[in-house]
Amino acid sequence: MLLSNCKASLIYTREIGYSAKHQALASKKRKNYGELMHIVKMDNVKTPTIDLGGERIFELLNASKAGGGVQNHSMILLELDAGQASPSEAHFHKQSEETYVVLSGLAIMRIEDQEFRLEAGDVAVAGIGEKHQIIAQGDQPLKCLAIMAKPFDVEDVYT
Structure with a gap:
């Protein structure tokens, strides 16, 4: 409503x-x-917040007024060219869990020492302290949402 x-x-x-x-x-x-x-409207978000050449991050929700002022989570749209990984090496968060929702494309999700194949419609969760990385597979770009609860904080990224 x-x-x-x-x-x-x-x-x-x-x-x-x-x-x-x-x-x-x-x-x-x-x-x-x-x-x-x-x-x-994700279709209206045209310019990435971060463009690392092959990895594009579009901030959708965060604590700022433009990001909706959300306090307990954050959300990005992540686009990876085929073969690209995000980030370039596996990482973990001490304060947040991260949920990935694959919108299109294929991926390998590494969580700790396990690998999972993901496709459109799949959801993967990396818990607090779990080392993780997502890698685009196949010949198509990967698009997924990444939702963090607590909100993303650059100081909460560890390798």
Whole structure:
């Protein structure tokens, strides 16, 4: 349900039983960002945030106003040319788990000492502390979403 104004939002939250605390947080978010819901059309995200030549990262959700102001997770669209790996060597996070959703293409997901073959529609999770890497396979580019909970922090990347 898309809510068009603040009054409707408060009625809706009361109807589904959110606490006064949750209502206050939603109200604060509307005040800060002017909206309760943030919608990203992936087809409209044309310029990568990071382009490493063969690996393109498009930030979709993060803590910034432009990224929807999300606090508990972050999301990127990752594009890899055939044969490319992300990152160039396996890594892990001490504070976050990372979920990959393959949108198109084929991949090998390395998690610790195991390898898994992934295709469109597959989901893989690297838990906190698990060393992982995704590699595009075949002759087509790989597109996948990478969702991190806690949000991505460059200081939480270890090799």
